[in-house]
Amino acid sequence: MTLTAGLADVSDPVRELDNQRTVDISPLLSPALLREEHPMTAAVAKTVATGRASTVDILDGRDDRLLVVVGPCSVHDPAAALDYAHRLAEHTAPLGDALHVVMRVYFEKPRTTLGWKGLINDPDLDGSFAVNKGLRQARQLLLDISALGLPVGCEFLDPITPQFIADTVSWGSIGARTAASQVHRQLCSALSMPVGIKNSTEGDVQVAVDATRAASAGHVFPGINADGLAALITTAGNPHCHVILRGSAAGPNHDSATVADTLGKLRAAGLPERVIIDASHGNSGKDHVRQGEVVRELARRTGSGEQGITGVMIESFLAEGRQELTLGEASELTYGQSITDACLGWESTAELLDELAAGVRTRRNQAGR
Numbered sequence: 573m574t575l576t577a578g579l580a581d582v583s584d585p586v587r588e589l590d591n592q593r594t595v596d597i598s599p600l601l602s603p604a605l606l607r608e609e610h611p612m613t614a615a616v617a618k619t620v621a622t623g624r625a626s627t628v629d630i631l632d633g634r635d636d637r638l639l640v641v642v643g644p645c646s647v648h649d650p651a652a653a654l655d656y657a658h659r660l661a662e663h664t665a666p667l668g669d670a671l672h673v674v675m676r677v678y679f680e681k682p683r684t685t686l687g688w689k690g691l692i693n694d695p696d697l698d699g700s701f702a703v704n705k706g707l708r709q710a711r712q713l714l715l716d717i718s719a720l721g722l723p724v725g726c727e728f729l730d731p732i733t734p735q736f737i738a739d740t741v742s743w744g745s746i747g748a749r750t751a752a753s754q755v756h757r758q759l760c761s762a763l764s765m766p767v768g769i770k771n772s773t774e775g776d777v778q779v780a781v782d783a784t785r786a787a788s789a790g791h792v793f794p795g796i797n798a799d800g801l802a803a804l805i806t807t808a809g810n811p812h813c814h815v816i817l818r819g820s821a822a823g824p825n826h827d828s829a830t831v832a833d834t835l836g837k838l839r840a841a842g843l844p845e846r847v848i849i850d851a852s853h854g855n856s857g858k859d860h861v862r863q864g865e866v867v868r869e870l871a872r873r874t875g876s877g878e879q880g881i882t883g884v885m886i887e888s889f890l891a892e893g894r895q896e897l898t899l900g901e902a903s904e905l906t907y908g909q910s911i912t913d914a915c916l917g918w919e920s921t922a923e924l925l926d927e928l929a930a931g932v933r934t935r936r937n938q939a940g941r
């Protein structure tokens with residue numbers, strides 16, 4: 573066969589059926605290799621085990637503290653995230669009797685249309701998509717933060733990413749755009765940590781209740797094993813999934829009536845009655861100032877003894893607000909400020925955490941009378 577004849581084969585009608593829109597397929601490191609390069613330590617394992625167990629105790633009502641998931645909307649600069657983690661760990665150590673603090677360390681961003689999809693997908697913030705580098709940076713940061721004794725929480729978006737990092741994660745989340753996805757519900761059924769599932773962007777809470785129920789059952793589905801090979805995964809189901817009320821484009825849903833209604837939906841589905849309130853997103857209209865008002869209201873409501881709210885999510889970073897990322901110009905960014913949703917700044921976050929802790933202590937004192 574001549575070379576020309578060989579090239580002519582490329583236009584073979586059978587071959588033309590496949591890979592017509594795939595531009596490139598390149599090597600991805602395996603989960604086992606990443607875990608060997610960035611190994612779990614005894615200190616991190618203790619943080620993760622305690623972080624998960626405390627969350628489960630709070631969700632099941634054996635621990636009257638509030639779960640607080642707080643941190644940046646997304647991590648784009650691991651050094652700034654670690655700087656934030658140091659401040660958070662130091663500030664919240666004396667609040668540990670009232671709050672179980674988990675740092676939001678989100679590497680995967682689900683976009684409404686298009687945009688930067690997070691540190692794992694594009695760690696150099698320039699459209700070069702150095703995913704192997706992103707996975708290495710993500711895993712190392714999760715280990716570094718957990719080594720401070722601060723448990724970490726991640727949103728899981730890509731169904732194979734958890735194999736690379738999930739052993740380091742104390743709390744997981746499924747976002748508003750994927751709560752209805754069977755793929756993500758199956759994934760939740762396999763995850764070893766408690767997972768919060770959001771109401772839809774349109775405000776449908778039932779979809780999160782349904783997801784919680786689906787995730788509590790066992791499933792069999794295709795995935796990858798530790799070596800990155802295709803595998804059939806059989807799961808036992810996750811009994812520690814819970815609903816997160818995040819509001820919607822139509823407005824907030826953190827009010828007492830919606831909380832009570834959601835608890836009723838959970839009861840009707842035979843599920844534990846517990847919710848987390850996300851103070852950001854639809855509950856704040858993505859306005860960080862309003863987010864502070866929501867957290868303050870939740871602190872007041874906790875202090876007055878309202879039941880059912882087991883946790884609060886807060887988007888917070890070193891500098892308040894947000895900034896626009898221009899791909900390839902990461903050096904122009906303000907240190908410690910979000911490049912996705914607007915966040916509360918560190919100073920106001922610290923004050924709000926104090927108020928949440930005060931609310932829990934008041935509730936405890938009143939219950940003890």
Ligand SMILES: O=C[C@H](O)[C@H](O)COP(=O)(O)O
Pocket residue numbers: 645681682683684685686687853912913
């Ligand atoms: O929390 C993050 C964002 O709200 C989510 O990723 C959607 O962002 P977008 O609407 O800017 O794409």
Ligand SMILES: C=C(OP(=O)(O)O)C(=O)O
Pocket residue numbers: 645678681682727746747748749770818853
């Ligand atoms: C993407 C997020 O939220 P939601 O899914 O509620 O939009 C998030 O919490 O980062």
